[in-house]
Amino acid sequence: ATSAALSAQETIKVGILHSLSGTMAISETTLKDTMLFLIDEQNKKGGVLGKKLEAVVVDPASNWPLFAEKARELITKDKVSAVFGCWTSVSRKSVLPVFKELNSILFYPVQYEGEESERNVFYTGAAPNQQAIPAVDYLMSKDGGEVKRWVLAGTDYVYPRTTNKILEAYLKSKGVAEADIMINYTPFGHSDWQTIVSDIKKFGSAGKKTAVVSTINGDANVPFYKELGNQGIKATDIPVVAFSVGEEELAGIDTKPLLGHLAAWNYFQSVKNPANEAFIAKWKEFTKNPKRVTNDPMEAHVIGFAMWVKAVEKAGTADPDKVIDALPGIEAPNLTGGVSKMLPNHHITKPVLIGEIKADGQFDVVWQTKGLVPGDAWTDFLPGSKDLEADWVTLKCGNYNTVTKKCGA
Amino acid sequence: MVLAALAWLPSAAVAQAPIDAALEKLTTDSYSDTIDAIQAIAVSGHPRAAVIIQALQGGQLAFSAAEKKVYVRVGNGLQEAGSGAATAAVPADLADVRANNRVRGIVSAAMGTLTLLNPDPARRLEAAASVLKSRDVASLPALEQALGRETDPAVKAAFAAARAAIVLNKADASDNERVAAIDLIRKRGGQDALGLLRGLPADTPKRVKDAAEAGAKVVETQLALWSGAQNVWYGLSLGSVLLLAAIGLAITFGVMGIINMAHGEMVMIGAYTTFVVQEVIRAHAPGLFDWSLTIAIPLAFLTSGLVGVILERTVIRWLYGRPLETLLATWGISLILMQAVRTQFGANNREVGAPSFMSGSFDIGHMSITWGRLWIIVFALAVFAALILVLKRTPLGLQMRAVTQNRSMASAMGIRTPFVDALTFGLGCGIAGIAGVALSQIDNVSPNLGQSYIIDSFMVVVFGGVGNLWGTLVGAMTLGVINKFLEPYAGAVLGKILVLVFIILFIQKRPRGLFALKGRSVEA
Amino acid sequence: MLTVSNIDLFYGAAQALRSVSVSAKAGEISCVLGRNGVGKTSLLRAITGHQPITKGSIVWEGQDLGRMPPYERARRGIAFVPQGREIFPLLTVRENLETGYACLPRAERYVPDEIYDLFPVLKDMLWRRGGDLSGGQQQQLAIGRALVTRPRLLVLDEPTEGIQPSIIKDIGRALEYLRSKGTMAILLVEQYFDFAKELADSYAVLDRGEVVIAGSKAEVDPEQVRAKIAV
Amino acid sequence: MDLAKNSLLYLDGVAVSFDGYKALRGLSMVIEPGEMRAIIGPNGAGKTTMMDVITGKTRPDEGEVLFAGSTDLTQMDEAAIASLGIGRKFQKPTVFESQTVRDNLVLALQGDRGTFATLFHRLTGREATRLDELLETIKLQDRQNELAKNLSHGQKQWLEIGMLLAQEPKLLLVDEPVAGMTDAETMETAHLLRKINETKSVVVVEHDMHFVRELGVKVTVLHEGAVLSEGSIDHVANDPRVIEVYLGR
Amino acid sequence: MITSFLLKGFDRRVTFAVLILAVIAVAVPCFNLYLPQNHPLHVPTYLVQLWGKYAAYAMLAVALDLVWGYCGILSLGHGAFFALGGYAMGMYLMRQIGTRGVYAHPILPDFMVFLNWKELPVTWYGFDWFGYAAFMVMFVPGLLAFVFGWFAFRSRVTGVYLSIITQAMTYALLLAFFRNDMGFGGNNGLTDFKDILGYNIQADTTRAGLFFLTVLAVIVSLILASAIVNSKLGKVLLAIRDAESRTRFIGYRVENFKVFVFTVSACMAGIAGALYVPQVGIINPSEFSPANSIEAVIWVAVGGRGTLVGAVVGAVAVNWGKTWFTGAFPAYWLFALGALFVLVTLFLPKGIIGTLSSLMARRPAPAGTLNPKPAE
Ligand SMILES: Nc1ncnc2c1ncn2[C@@H]1O[C@H](COP(=O)(O)OP(=O)(O)OP(=O)(O)O)[C@@H](O)[C@H]1O
Numbered sequence A: 001a002t003s004a005a006l007s008a009q010e011t012i013k014v015g016i017l018h019s020l021s022g023t024m025a026i027s028e029t030t031l032k033d034t035m036l037f038l039i040d041e042q043n044k045k046g047g048v049l050g051k052k053l054e055a056v057v058v059d060p061a062s063n064w065p066l067f068a069e070k071a072r073e074l075i076t077k078d079k080v081s082a083v084f085g086c087w088t089s090v091s092r093k094s095v096l097p098v099f100k101e102l103n104s105i106l107f108y109p110v111q112y113e114g115e116e117s118e119r120n121v122f123y124t125g126a127a128p129n130q131q132a133i134p135a136v137d138y139l140m141s142k143d144g145g146e147v148k149r150w151v152l153a154g155t156d157y158v159y160p161r162t163t164n165k166i167l168e169a170y171l172k173s174k175g176v177a178e179a180d181i182m183i184n185y186t187p188f189g190h191s192d193w194q195t196i197v198s199d200i201k202k203f204g205s206a207g208k209k210t211a212v213v214s215t216i217n218g219d220a221n222v223p224f225y226k227e228l229g230n231q232g233i234k235a236t237d238i239p240v241v242a243f244s245v246g247e248e249e250l251a252g253i254d255t256k257p258l259l260g261h262l263a264a265w266n267y268f269q270s271v272k273n274p275a276n277e278a279f280i281a282k283w284k285e286f287t288k289n290p291k292r293v294t295n296d297p298m299e300a301h302v303i304g305f306a307m308w309v310k311a312v313e314k315a316g317t318a319d320p321d322k323v324i325d326a327l328p329g330i331e332a333p334n335l336t337g338g339v340s341k342m343l344p345n346h347h348i349t350k351p352v353l354i355g356e357i358k359a360d361g362q363f364d365v366v367w368q369t370k371g372l373v374p375g376d377a378w379t380d381f382l383p384g385s386k387d388l389e390a391d392w393v394t395l396k397c398g399n400y401n402t403v404t405k406k407c408g409a
Numbered sequence B: 001m002v003l004a005a006l007a008w009l010p011s012a013a014v015a016q017a018p019i020d021a022a023l024e025k026l027t028t029d030s031y032s033d034t035i036d037a038i039q040a041i042a043v044s045g046h047p048r049a050a051v052i053i054q055a056l057q058g059g060q061l062a063f064s065a066a067e068k069k070v071y072v073r074v075g076n077g078l079q080e081a082g083s084g085a086a087t088a089a090v091p092a093d094l095a096d097v098r099a100n101n102r103v104r105g106i107v108s109a110a111m112g113t114l115t116l117l118n119p120d121p122a123r124r125l126e127a128a129a130s131v132l133k134s135r136d137v138a139s140l141p142a143l144e145q146a147l148g149r150e151t152d153p154a155v156k157a158a159f160a161a162a163r164a165a166i167v168l169n170k171a172d173a174s175d176n177e178r179v180a181a182i183d184l185i186r187k188r189g190g191q192d193a194l195g196l197l198r199g200l201p202a203d204t205p206k207r208v209k210d211a212a213e214a215g216a217k218v219v220e221t222q223l224a225l226w227s228g229a230q231n232v233w234y235g236l237s238l239g240s241v242l243l244l245a246a247i248g249l250a251i252t253f254g255v256m257g258i259i260n261m262a263h264g265e266m267v268m269i270g271a272y273t274t275f276v277v278q279e280v281i282r283a284h285a286p287g288l289f290d291w292s293l294t295i296a297i298p299l300a301f302l303t304s305g306l307v308g309v310i311l312e313r314t315v316i317r318w319l320y321g322r323p324l325e326t327l328l329a330t331w332g333i334s335l336i337l338m339q340a341v342r343t344q345f346g347a348n349n350r351e352v353g354a355p356s357f358m359s360g361s362f363d364i365g366h367m368s369i370t371w372g373r374l375w376i377i378v379f380a381l382a383v384f385a386a387l388i389l390v391l392k393r394t395p396l397g398l399q400m401r402a403v404t405q406n407r408s409m410a411s412a413m414g415i416r417t418p419f420v421d422a423l424t425f426g427l428g429c430g431i432a433g434i435a436g437v438a439l440s441q442i443d444n445v446s447p448n449l450g451q452s453y454i455i456d457s458f459m460v461v462v463f464g465g466v467g468n469l470w471g472t473l474v475g476a477m478t479l480g481v482i483n484k485f486l487e488p489y490a491g492a493v494l495g496k497i498l499v500l501v502f503i504i505l506f507i508q509k510r511p512r513g514l515f516a517l518k519g520r521s522v523e524a
Numbered sequence C: 001m002l003t004v005s006n007i008d009l010f011y012g013a014a015q016a017l018r019s020v021s022v023s024a025k026a027g028e029i030s031c032v033l034g035r036n037g038v039g040k041t042s043l044l045r046a047i048t049g050h051q052p053i054t055k056g057s058i059v060w061e062g063q064d065l066g067r068m069p070p071y072e073r074a075r076r077g078i079a080f081v082p083q084g085r086e087i088f089p090l091l092t093v094r095e096n097l098e099t100g101y102a103c104l105p106r107a108e109r110y111v112p113d114e115i116y117d118l119f120p121v122l123k124d125m126l127w128r129r130g131g132d133l134s135g136g137q138q139q140q141l142a143i144g145r146a147l148v149t150r151p152r153l154l155v156l157d158e159p160t161e162g163i164q165p166s167i168i169k170d171i172g173r174a175l176e177y178l179r180s181k182g183t184m185a186i187l188l189v190e191q192y193f194d195f196a197k198e199l200a201d202s203y204a205v206l207d208r209g210e211v212v213i214a215g216s217k218a219e220v221d222p223e224q225v226r227a228k229i230a231v
Numbered sequence D: 001m002d003l004a005k006n007s008l009l010y011l012d013g014v015a016v017s018f019d020g021y022k023a024l025r026g027l028s029m030v031i032e033p034g035e036m037r038a039i040i041g042p043n044g045a046g047k048t049t050m051m052d053v054i055t056g057k058t059r060p061d062e063g064e065v066l067f068a069g070s071t072d073l074t075q076m077d078e079a080a081i082a083s084l085g086i087g088r089k090f091q092k093p094t095v096f097e098s099q100t101v102r103d104n105l106v107l108a109l110q111g112d113r114g115t116f117a118t119l120f121h122r123l124t125g126r127e128a129t130r131l132d133e134l135l136e137t138i139k140l141q142d143r144q145n146e147l148a149k150n151l152s153h154g155q156k157q158w159l160e161i162g163m164l165l166a167q168e169p170k171l172l173l174v175d176e177p178v179a180g181m182t183d184a185e186t187m188e189t190a191h192l193l194r195k196i197n198e199t200k201s202v203v204v205v206e207h208d209m210h211f212v213r214e215l216g217v218k219v220t221v222l223h224e225g226a227v228l229s230e231g232s233i234d235h236v237a238n239d240p241r242v243i244e245v246y247l248g249r
Numbered sequence E: 001m002i003t004s005f006l007l008k009g010f011d012r013r014v015t016f017a018v019l020i021l022a023v024i025a026v027a028v029p030c031f032n033l034y035l036p037q038n039h040p041l042h043v044p045t046y047l048v049q050l051w052g053k054y055a056a057y058a059m060l061a062v063a064l065d066l067v068w069g070y071c072g073i074l075s076l077g078h079g080a081f082f083a084l085g086g087y088a089m090g091m092y093l094m095r096q097i098g099t100r101g102v103y104a105h106p107i108l109p110d111f112m113v114f115l116n117w118k119e120l121p122v123t124w125y126g127f128d129w130f131g132y133a134a135f136m137v138m139f140v141p142g143l144l145a146f147v148f149g150w151f152a153f154r155s156r157v158t159g160v161y162l163s164i165i166t167q168a169m170t171y172a173l174l175l176a177f178f179r180n181d182m183g184f185g186g187n188n189g190l191t192d193f194k195d196i197l198g199y200n201i202q203a204d205t206t207r208a209g210l211f212f213l214t215v216l217a218v219i220v221s222l223i224l225a226s227a228i229v230n231s232k233l234g235k236v237l238l239a240i241r242d243a244e245s246r247t248r249f250i251g252y253r254v255e256n257f258k259v260f261v262f263t264v265s266a267c268m269a270g271i272a273g274a275l276y277v278p279q280v281g282i283i284n285p286s287e288f289s290p291a292n293s294i295e296a297v298i299w300v301a302v303g304g305r306g307t308l309v310g311a312v313v314g315a316v317a318v319n320w321g322k323t324w325f326t327g328a329f330p331a332y333w334l335f336a337l338g339a340l341f342v343l344v345t346l347f348l349p350k351g352i353i354g355t356l357s358s359l360m361a362r363r364p365a366p367a368g369t370l371n372p373k374p375a376e
């Protein structure tokens, strides 16, 4: 995987830990390409600290223990200075001990359930407060249709369960009755949605405006949307807002019947601004595919990578330990026109955008937060977490308890 | 609402009011402005009001912010929205007037009322449905007028129901009026009715409330019955998907005894063939799109079948008599095929569209049946029937069975075993390819497509009884129906677990599956 | 005419046939005899193409069969009644018979009545699974199935094994009848000496993979044969 | 009932059908302790099926099958019946192909068949001698370490017989032991069975009339799942019905 | 009795393998701990851990070969036993975290805290005690195998039917363990372990120790399995594999034998899982995935079914291949691995060890014992 042209001395190695095969390859392959693209661009600009960057790609094959193994290989054998990788939370959990033990850096680019802040990990994807909660806020607003009844549909695992737990608490705090919330879980790769979609239809025909908040993940989305289309659930009747459906996923679906369904992200390809347009153009050129789309986790890598480069330059070295300390406070422009900042809790600030699906598989941004929302590692809506705070700058702690005033207690 | 005024007297000549101010609002690219504009245009009584609103609904309304002008797209040309005059000069900053769900909701309610008198009964039915959904009191006069004129009984019933829905929610309706409305709604039945009856405003008088509750109960029992039927339907439709996925395996595994781990990839190849066919059609003959699946079926059969034949000739044929090793080899093959597709088409999902005859749904009573699923059931059964015919009624079928039961004796009988082997395996794979065409309609077309069906396929074949095609049919349908009856109670996850446990227990009772092969040779 | 000359046959490193030669002529029954494990079945497997030979030649109707696969041999008129019957267990009796159609032109695809005359049980059992039949019934089916192909060389491996006496007699009569037609060569492996003696036009006695006695009925003393296989 | 009590094997009115095909129709038979009985009958008469019923492979639809006067065999499974002391040689030789000839016999040797007993089993000297004897009897000494699958058809027949002997059952059910044997071997087998019969009971099914005659025991003729005739070999051989359906003219 | 039984395990092949493994078990930790970093023979810690993982897989493969290779039970659910053993160990390790979790809850593991659980589910009781956990490592898989086997084998479920219901079993467990409600951490599983028996799990010495123990466990399981298959019971197993009903007719209670090996094998798999977890640092439901179990079958097939040593070789070879290919050609490694499987079946039909040993067997004694020509 190591491009042999450059010898180890004069390069800084960057590890890319994304599945290129197995179930997650669908999502992660693009991120590998993104990283190669970014590194290529950076090298064109002369690299970092006068050294060229060198990408080391491995394939953890959607196999969680293999993620840990490959992470270890990247850090100890290939001696990479930072790793950009993982998609699922479980893969991150699996590599976490490795990064801690070997004191290296992981940039994690995907929205996740939160409840974590580690010294060695930088979370460039959305925390729940940067995606789920604003999405619900939008739907409750006048523009969003003043939704009164909620279906929380998700794949049966930690991310959706946690997100839904947070949302349920949040909705109740906004006065939504228990009876107006329907929670439904399905297995990974669920492909027969007839019953559930018809249940949703039933739940939504009770007279109150209903919306579906979907934390359905991965492969299950396509059949879900196909079934929505087939059973004729229109966005004007029951809008579905999804947290894991982006441009990349829509590229695999006929979107005409899905017009108006929503997604909440921190970036959409359709966002109009010069930085984004330039990026898209270069990306298409790099991949030699004029139809290639961009999406939110890609943007997270763009930001993360830019931040890492700046931090290395600021620290004057690629040594992970130094870079970790240099990273908080670093700012990098995102592709939606703002400037994201790495926070002391290792999350970043991001705008939240709501998009409606268009017939061409792109999103129409119909709403967006006024400014950038800072990522919150510990949600305010769960009793166990609301007292926790992460701060790696002053407190040097990922889970400081503001009540007991102790780190990790 | 204001719209009603327009709808009420659609044919009456209303004074032409200036709508320029409203049109200008459409050029600000703000949803609230757009909504205001629609409302203003609607009350204006302007002759082009309907055209403009319809254009917005169809995404044909465009504006130029610089010129503060609104246009309607007509074919490739542009019309000025207000005057209808064609313009040749296309403004540089021409952009679509955007609509979000809220805008679309208001537009469709407006259009609903506007089309109550449309000459096309289907459109009138739609209009009735959208009025019923909006329950907008303002539509009442228009509705009543339309009701009076209506001759088509179906549409009339729909209008009456919509009227009842409005009356029920009208503040100043009398109790008697409301009870009558309740009666009507109860008779109509269905999920909407239940929603209406249960969703009365809090200040409804008790008598009305009681009547509504009683009515709701009736509707509920009726719906419960229908939902039983609906579950059976869902079950059969899931069953037919399982059948399609498994039926090729019933040949390669059931008949030939090859533990064919690459079966799923044959399905996948079929799905990708569909994708390629559609791509070609999109690029070269868009008019044929509705025929894309019909064209894809034979091609998918040939592609997967050919891959199967090649595999049989190069790998599988060395493994007869060593069934367990076929597991190893086919697993390897499946990895290779998956990666090959990933390399060729990318790791992402590919879009396969639905031809128009497979889109949408229709109702039988209170049961909704989607066309796509219906076709899949029909298709699965047709494939099954064809296969049974080939195996049981043709000399080739006899030779296939003979070869798989005793290869060397079959050869001694003059049967060209290599040819028959290749053909049998090819047939199994080809059928899997056909299944891929159907599955492309409901699932991801991705390199992993096959993986998600392989386990289910083996379950079905084994549950039904290895070597018995009827077993595969009944097995698939049984598992489908059981699954769909469990799902509402246990949830999808637990439901699936329960189905697996059921299979395990069932096999204890019938260790050779549902339709066990019988006879001395099997028992030995 | 079948001429097997000097063939060797190995199972792995073990040699089962050593330079064996036999022949079979149309209108004659050639009998191969020998005790258990001397290589009779191996010889037949070589002739029908189920086991490759390492030396020698098998010439049928002037053509060296070489490494020709069994089905090609079957298509050249060689039919095989194997030891152990090898019925297709899940095919019905009728289907078992119909497998013989594979090497027939379309017009000849029917089961000749003489087969049913010979083995009346088969007619009663057409719809039963072959594998369910009793041992003897299967043996009858195996012979019937071979005859469906209208062979010019009929190779039988201990066809009387497990068959009731009356049918053994019928089979004997049938073989005589087939011989009398003069168009078919019959190669019969037997252990049941009295049966073989009645039918044989020529003998080949195998011992430990070698032909120890060979010759026409006139040349060979049956008692010598009997003695040889009794050791 | 006395008949049942004093018998070793007692079949009364046994009926078996497969998918409506009646393989046995009210078969009754009594085998005395120490008796040897020959059973003949047309192909498909139900001889093998009868053995299936006795050994627990097939459950009869009707009828009684008693062993040693009282044990109801229809209620037991194959292993239990085998441990009672009923051994069987199958019509089609079924040996353990991937094990050596010797191991085939070791498996069949009489002894404790419990899981742990076999786990900790060590071959005793007595067992070893017994093995050698058996190998000698079945004439496979020089092939004892060869895999059973490499045996010829007839050799497998012998191995089956050897395995049956190794079990030292009280009752031997022998299905067509001499099929595929030469005439000389046939006679030898007859002697062997006669010798065994000195201590054990034997039921033997054969079509070879020389062999049956050589055994010189009572013969039962089955036909269409029931007894057609019974008596000495000369008696049945002259029974016109037996000649009609079985022996032929 | 026991010793003489175990001694049976030492046939030529196993003895040879045991010797090699013993050398590895000692040498690798020593080279890791006592040789300086730059010494050419130094074994980096990450390799110790990687090889430790292979060793755990090897043990699973031995367990599988015992039932599949010798008794014909093709279990497509052996990963379930492995995973259950792993979960038992994982639960112990979770409890050892104590207040070092992110929420610093003294009793509840993190994932329970953030799902607002109030108390420890009963299933977790006792797992803070190593002895109990170690017992459960064997007991839970063993019990499941016993119950499952008892029903299935008595009902005479055989062949593919058995394979498929074992697959159904592991699949059902996969789905069940995905559910957060089950109380085992859902999809994320159990991770972020701190120490084991008081030793820091990330320390080199602990790693080396775990490696040693795992290889030792492989050795023991090899000997045990080999002793079983070389005993008379082993012959019965082979007999069952080749002709199950015939075995019944000579009086063996086939179901008991099957339940016995199935249970023994499941316990072995459980221990393998337990040794695996502390070395890879995570256990989650994907270990239950049917594909994992199928892969284990493939290791055995590659190494040579029914050879025990082959199982070890196959597990190590395939996994090493995977490690290497995924790093060396991340985009094409599936081609390489897939081709490997196909080539093995075509050219090494008995697997690596099977083919090697039949080559060896052929050379010395020409097996031409068939019909030896009389001397005269
Ligand atoms: N597949 C095989 N592998 C190895 N050796 C074999 C194989 N088949 C047969 N043999 C051996 O070859 C020799 C000849 O066997 P063959 O089957 O030809 O004997 P046969 O004369 O037909 O005996 P029978 O009368 O018992 O049927 C025997 O010693 C047998 O053990």
Ligand SMILES: Nc1ncnc2c1ncn2[C@@H]1O[C@H](COP(=O)(O)OP(=O)(O)OP(=O)(O)O)[C@@H](O)[C@H]1O
Pocket (backbone or CB within 6 Å): B519, B520, C132, C133, C134, C135, C136, C137, C162, D018, D019, D021, D022, D023, D041, D042, D043, D044, D045, D046, D047, D048, D049, D050, D091
């Ligand atoms: N499992 C089965 N299914 C269907 N039919 C069966 C089964 N077992 C036996 N039969 C039938 O029962 C009848 C008796 O068979 P059986 O094998 O007992 O005959 P047999 O007397 O042993 O004959 P042979 O002398 O030819 O061995 C046969 O017609 C056979 O087809």
Ligand SMILES: CC(C)C[C@H](N)C(=O)O
Pocket (backbone or CB within 6 Å): A087, A088, A089, A090, A110, A111, A112, A113, A158, A159, A217, A243, A244
């Ligand atoms: C929602 C997903 C795309 C990512 C999420 N972090 C997970 O747990 O898998």
Ligand SMILES: [Mg+2]
Pocket (backbone or CB within 6 Å): C040, C041, C042, C083, C157, D152, D153, D154
């Ligand atoms: Mg023979």
Ligand SMILES: [Mg+2]
Pocket (backbone or CB within 6 Å): C134, C135, C136, D047, D048, D049, D091, D175
């Ligand atoms: Mg019989």
